Amino acid sequence: MTYSVSxxxxxxxxxxxxxxxxxxxxxxxxxxRIMEATMALADLNxxxxxxxxxxxxxxxxxxxxxxxxxxxxxxxxxxIVDHVFGEIRLDFPSGNxxxxxxxxxxxxxxxxxxxxxxxxxxxxxxxxxxxxxRLRYIESILARLRLAxxxxxxxxxxxxxxDSHTLGYTLWELGHRIPSGIxxxxxxxxxxxxxxNNYGYLLExxxxxxxxxxxxxxEFAFGLDLILEGLDxxxxxxxxxx
Amino acid sequence: MTYSVSxxxxxxxxxxxxxxxxxxxxxxxxxxRIMEATMALADLNxxxxxxxxxxxxxxxxxxxxxxxxxxxxxxxxxxIVDHVFGEIRLDFPSGNxxxxxxxxxxxxxxxxxxxxxxxxxxxxxxxxxxxxxRLRYIESILARLRLAxxxxxxxxxxxxxxDSHTLGYTLWELGHRIPSGIxxxxxxxxxxxxxxNNYGYLLExxxxxxxxxxxxxxEFAFGLDLILEGLDxxxxxxxxxx
DNA sequence: ACCTGAACACCGTTCAAGT
DNA sequence: ACCTGAACACCGTTCAAGT
Numbered sequence: 001m002t003y004s005v006s007x008x009x010x011x012x013x014x015x016x017x018x019x020x021x022x023x024x025x026x027x028x029x030x031x032x033r034i035m036e037a038t039m040a041l042a043d044l045n046x047x048x049x050x051x052x053x054x055x056x057x058x059x060x061x062x063x064x065x066x067x068x069x070x071x072x073x074x075x076x077x078x079x080i081v082d083h084v085f086g087e088i089r090l091d092f093p094s095g096n097x098x099x100x101x102x103x104x105x106x107x108x109x110x111x112x113x114x115x116x117x118x119x120x121x122x123x124x125x126x127x128x129x130x131x132x133x134r135l136r137y138i139e140s141i142l143a144r145l146r147l148a149x150x151x152x153x154x155x156x157x158x159x160x161x162x163d164s165h166t167l168g169y170t171l172w173e174l175g176h177r178i179p180s181g182i183x184x185x186x187x188x189x190x191x192x193x194x195x196x197n198n199y200g201y202l203l204e205x206x207x208x209x210x211x212x213x214x215x216x217x218x219e220f221a222f223g224l225d226l227i228l229e230g231l232d233x234x235x236x237x238x239x240x241x242x
Numbered sequence: 243m244t245y246s247v248s249x250x251x252x253x254x255x256x257x258x259x260x261x262x263x264x265x266x267x268x269x270x271x272x273x274x275r276i277m278e279a280t281m282a283l284a285d286l287n288x289x290x291x292x293x294x295x296x297x298x299x300x301x302x303x304x305x306x307x308x309x310x311x312x313x314x315x316x317x318x319x320x321x322i323v324d325h326v327f328g329e330i331r332l333d334f335p336s337g338n339x340x341x342x343x344x345x346x347x348x349x350x351x352x353x354x355x356x357x358x359x360x361x362x363x364x365x366x367x368x369x370x371x372x373x374x375x376r377l378r379y380i381e382s383i384l385a386r387l388r389l390a391x392x393x394x395x396x397x398x399x400x401x402x403x404x405d406s407h408t409l410g411y412t413l414w415e416l417g418h419r420i421p422s423g424i425x426x427x428x429x430x431x432x433x434x435x436x437x438x439n440n441y442g443y444l445l446e447x448x449x450x451x452x453x454x455x456x457x458x459x460x461e462f463a464f465g466l467d468l469i470l471e472g473l474d475x476x477x478x479x480x481x482x483x484x
Numbered sequence: 485a486c487c488t489g490a491a492c493a494c495c496g497t498t499c500a501a502g503t
Numbered sequence: 504a505c506c507t508g509a510a511c512a513c514c515g516t517t518c519a520a521g522t
């Protein structure tokens with residue numbers, strides 16, 4: 001993710017405070033630059049360890065300077081989540097509602113895998129999730145369902161099923177990724193433990209996993225298609241519509 | 243949740259350090275009492291704000307005393323999550339694999355709604371989730387699928403679909419609960435905003451919500467049944483089995 | 485053996501002070 | 504107008520000291 005390329009031209013250059021490398025002038029802060037730094041750090045190390053002081057450091061600035069552009073950590077995090085929602089593809093001008101919603105869900109799935117913190121943050125209970133891009137995303141799903149002929153009730157139903165699968169499955173998938181720091185010895189030891197404790201089916205399951213490296217996308221689509229077909233069955237028989 | 247009733251008899255009574263109310267002797271600490279206090283506080287205020295110092299306070303003890311029974315906060319949290327997994331009903335001696343797995347999923351859903359922190363913690367990416375009760379839960383799901391006639395691959399597939407729906411949908415549901423602190427004025431204002439910003443379908447959706455108070459359980463079962471039926475379709479035609 | 489107080493290295497955020 | 508340093512009220516955890 002390199003936002004800087006397309007955005008560098010718009011940055012004000014300020015000479016007043018010397019940056020970490022005093023020879024080059026430092027770019028002015030802005031909410032956008034802060035968001036970019038936050039996203040980059042979150043992509044790298046996750047959101048959980050992320051601190052305002054770290055973000056400041058990364059920008060060559062004290063943490064307190066951030067508060068000139070952002071009301072607090074919570075607002076900053078919800079801003080970057082909304083940025084991700086803004087990138088979900090919603091414009092599939094196909095006449096087929098199933099194909100269109102399928103493509104939106106897969107686009108969202110891809111983005112959430114790229115930025116795991118977005119998925120994690122939206123699903124954190126108690127966090128405020130009402131933000132413009134998210135609302136647009138929901139509106140677009142509801143609109144496509146209603147225009148396909150679903151009743152308001154079934155459209156709500158369908159949105160719930162689709163959105164919960166898109167977010168929920170993806171977070172589940174992310175949580176089951178093998179962390180990069182895990183050693184082969186650890187895995188070996190784990191399998192040995194499964195074997196010794198009579199977890200025969202789990203052992204078999206682990207072997208399926210190692211033989212079929214990553215079928216996350218297909219599994220996401222498997223559940224997604226079940227939902228789409230299940231919704232289709234709720235639709236009244238279509239005589240006039242294509 | 244009152245574990246204390248059934249467990250009180252086993253507590254050692256220690257007189258040495260005076261409790262907050264000096265007249266009564268204080269119960270000895272134990273991992274179990276610490277877990278109970280942690281679960282109670284997490285039920286009440288959520289996990290995010292929970293601190294070791296708070297847990298200590300609640301037990302009339304310094305935070306540092308907890309470390310005599312628990313290696314750290316992470317171990318403590320994974321212990322209480324595993325406790326919840328241990329309460330999921332796995333023993334459904336019905337011959338029908340679908341009914342049996344359905345009942346397990348619904349039992350898990352109920353427990354996760356009761357203890358939202360459990361669902362939140364298991365799905366936190368990067369957290370260690372390998373614990374005995376969780377392994378037993380997975381093994382039991384895999385076993386039922388394999389015994390129903392699924393191949394190792396399809397059983398893995400099925401476990402993924404069932405578990406991701408059970409955890410993922412429930413967390414999604416929890417995240418969409420209206421927080422208790424929200425005022426009617428706020429909701430009113432929100433609806434007004436939706437109206438003004440041309441979010442017609444969202445407004446309609448909000449109205450569906452307010453007319454049908456809570457249909458979370460039915461929606462959980464809706465997705466669950468889609469998965470179970472979808473899996474059934476993968477099963478080879480059953481000539482000998484019931 | 486178990487609990488404590490002080491301490492360390494962190495948090496998010498406020499606020500008066502600098503330029 | 505924007506950035507800073509010091510400070511406040513918190514974290515999880517270590518460790519030597521108490522009993």
